[in-house]
Amino acid sequence: MTDPRPEVQRRRVFYIPGYDPMPPRRYRELYRTEGAAQAGISGYDLRLTPKRGEGAYGWQVSAVIDGARVESDVEVLVWSDIVQASMSDTLAATYWQMVRTAWTYIPSGVLRRLMLMRKGPVIAALYPVGVLLLQLLVAILAGWAAHAVLALLSPWIGVVAQVLGAVAWIAVIWAVLRWFRRQDGRLYAYYLMHDYAFSARHRGANPPELEARMAAFRAAISEALRAPVDEVLVVGHSSGAHLAVSILADLLRAGAAPSRGPKLALLTLGQVIPMVSFLPEAHRLRADLAYLSTRRDIAWVDVSAPGDGCSFALCDPVAVSGVAPEGKRWPLVFSAQFSRTLSPERLRALRWRFFRLHFQYLRAFDRPRDYDYFRITAGPMTLASRYAERPPSNSRIDIPVSKYTSTAP
Numbered sequence: 001m002t003d004p005r006p007e008v009q010r011r012r013v014f015y016i017p018g019y020d021p022m023p024p025r026r027y028r029e030l031y032r033t034e035g036a037a038q039a040g041i042s043g044y045d046l047r048l049t050p051k052r053g054e055g056a057y058g059w060q061v062s063a064v065i066d067g068a069r070v071e072s073d074v075e076v077l078v079w080s081d082i083v084q085a086s087m088s089d090t091l092a093a094t095y096w097q098m099v100r101t102a103w104t105y106i107p108s109g110v111l112r113r114l115m116l117m118r119k120g121p122v123i124a125a126l127y128p129v130g131v132l133l134l135q136l137l138v139a140i141l142a143g144w145a146a147h148a149v150l151a152l153l154s155p156w157i158g159v160v161a162q163v164l165g166a167v168a169w170i171a172v173i174w175a176v177l178r179w180f181r182r183q184d185g186r187l188y189a190y191y192l193m194h195d196y197a198f199s200a201r202h203r204g205a206n207p208p209e210l211e212a213r214m215a216a217f218r219a220a221i222s223e224a225l226r227a228p229v230d231e232v233l234v235v236g237h238s239s240g241a242h243l244a245v246s247i248l249a250d251l252l253r254a255g256a257a258p259s260r261g262p263k264l265a266l267l268t269l270g271q272v273i274p275m276v277s278f279l280p281e282a283h284r285l286r287a288d289l290a291y292l293s294t295r296r297d298i299a300w301v302d303v304s305a306p307g308d309g310c311s312f313a314l315c316d317p318v319a320v321s322g323v324a325p326e327g328k329r330w331p332l333v334f335s336a337q338f339s340r341t342l343s344p345e346r347l348r349a350l351r352w353r354f355f356r357l358h359f360q361y362l363r364a365f366d367r368p369r370d371y372d373y374f375r376i377t378a379g380p381m382t383l384a385s386r387y388a389e390r391p392p393s394n395s396r397i398d399i400p401v402s403k404y405t406s407t408a409p
Contacts (some may be wrong), residue, residue, distance in 0.1 A: 006070065006359070006380035006381075007067075007230065007380055007381050007382055008230040008231050008379070008380050008381060009069070009071065009230055009380075010070070010071050010072075010228065010229040011071070011072040011073070011229055011232075011233060011377070011378070012072075012075070012087070012224040012227065012262070013068065013073065013074040013075065013230075013233045013235065013377050014075050014217070014220065014221055014224070014232070014234045015027060015074060015076050015077065015235045015237070015240075016077045016079075016217070016234065016235065016237065016240035016241075016243050016244050016247075017079075017238070017240050018237050018240045018241075019083055019194075019195040019198060019239045020080055020083060021083045021087060022080060024076040024080065025057070027362075028057075028058075028059050028076075030359070030405050031048065031059070031061075031074065031362070031369065032059075034363040034373075034374075035048070035364075035378075036371065037371055037383075038363075038364035038368070038374045041364060041365075041366060042368055042372065042375075044375075045064040045065075046062075046065075046374060046378060047062045047063070048060065048063065055077065055179060056077065056078065056093050056220065057076045057078060057119075058074050058075035058076060058379065060073055060074075060409075061073075061074060061377070063374075063378040063379065065375060065378065065380060069381075070378055070379060071098065072377060073229075074377065077220070079146040079210065079213050082104075082209055082210055082213060085209075086194060086197075086201075087190075087191075091178070094132070094193060095136070095218070095357070097193055097194065097197035098128070098132055098193055098197075100197065100200065101129075101193070101196050101197045101200040102129060104279065105279075108112045108279075108280060109403055110280075110403065110404075111125070111126075111279045111383075113311075113401050113402060113403055114274055114275065114401075115386070116364055116370060117271075117274065117312060117315050117397050117401055118311075118312050118397075119310055119337075120311075120378040121272060121275065121309065121310055123309070124192065124276070124309060124354070125192075125196055127139055127189075127192060127193075128189040128193040129194040130194070131187060131189035132189055132190075132193060132336050133177075135177060135180040138176060138180075139172070139174075140173060142176050143169035143172040143173040143176075145169040145172075146172045147166065147169040148392075153201040156294065158385075170269060176207055199239075199275060199276045202280075203279050203281035204276050204279025204280060204281045204282025204283075205217070205283075205284065206246070206284065208285065213295075214243060214250075215391040217243075217247050218247045218251050218256075221234060221251060222251055222254075222256040224262070225256060225258060225261050225262055225347055225404035226258065226261065227262070229262045230262055230382070231262050231263045231264075231382045232262045232264050232265070233265045233267060233376070233383060234247070234248060234264075234266050235267045235268075235269065235377070236266070236267070236269070236271070237268075237361065238270050238272055238358065239272055239276075240275045241272070241302075241317075242276050242285055242317075242330075244268070245273070245317075246285060248264070248292060249288035249292045250288075251294070252291075252295055253291070257298075259297075263299070263382045264296060264297060264298045264299075264382075265298065265299045265300070265301075265384060266301070266383075267300075267301050267302075267376060267383060268303070269303050269361040269362070270303075270308050270310065270312070270318075270361055271310055271311060271312060271317060271360050272303060272312060273285075273289070273312065273317035273321070274315060274401075274402070275296050275312075277289060277317065278321065278402045278403070278404060279373075280404050281409055282404070283408055286321055286323045286404075287323075287408065289317060289321055289323055290318065290323040290324070290325050292318075293318040293325065293328045293329060293330045294325055294327045294328060294329055294330075294387050295329070295330070298330070298334075299330070299382070299383050299387075300331040300332070300383035301331060301334075301387055301407075302316070302317065302331035302333045302334075303330045303336050303361060303371055304335065304336065305336040305338045305361075306338075307338035307347075307357055307360075307362070308338070308357050308360065309357070309358075309362075310354055310355070311358065314333055314334075314335055314393050314395055314396040314397060315333075315396070315397045316396055316397065316398040318331070318398055319397075319398070319400065320397060320400065320401045320402065321400075321401075321402045321405070322396070322400035322401070322402045322404075324398075324400070332390060332392055333398070334387075334390060334391075334392055334393045334396075335393045335395070336361060336365075337369060337371075338357070340367065341365040341366075341367050341371065342365060342366060343367055356377070361373060370387075
């Protein structure tokens, strides 16, 4: 006689966003609308209610999937304030970040090695440099034009015209650059520049304020592992993936996962780990990747898609970082297969919408296959059981690429 009790009845989910200055409520709304859409497509029931009690931002999910009722508590681990503080408002500071970031990635050979794997995220990294330089060139030319017009007056007003021309040149440059800055909601050049500069500032090491926040995140996850739940699932999206790796590596080293407690799982989505792990001072991250990849007390699944040009799609972050140890078990790397899980109509509508595609992992698929974010976070199976028989994608990249492989300073 089989046991009718589902494997998971209660779950804690911790979502770690990427480099995002926006408040966490956007993720609740995304989950609510996209979860309802996926439930309608896939034929299950999914309902959200506000978080009960105080504490970090989150929501409750009640679902009936495959005939089983599951209660999930979703919590967003917020570091948007750190992101906001790192995003300079001044033009000069942004251009200085550009120079410093380019100097970190290009002369070291890191950018060239990243390009050997996936050109999409490297182009995304070069995009803000190219756009900011083009904007600066346009501003200089506009300033020169203003100066040239005033120079025509020099035979009549002499030195005054020259002074006014110089002032106008500087003023026009500043005004044009400020105008471009206000358009960044569409261009994303400043946003991307701040993103890459954040990792490059310490050449792959985490800044102290981020380490302190990660310690707080680790404490929250440790507490959940002592709660009466069946699974504790950590989801790291984009830049949040490398934070999740280090947080869980620290947690397991400290013995904070009780042997008889909930199942612990890590889901990384659209990861950009090589952008950090390939840097010279990323000793901590490389050590954490190597450590986590051998653990038997965690399941780690990495999902990406070649259609997501902002991620290192199907790149095994442990292997490509050159730190794969003997006995490596994780991550299981496979594709969300946008070309199959999204209809041709949806794909056409999303063409050239790179950021939208980078968030597709958190959204509904109109032709779902074996990846469904809402079944994973609210369904009756653990992550380990769901993908126990799932083979890795044949097209994954799992060869050492990084020049820097040391795991200690």
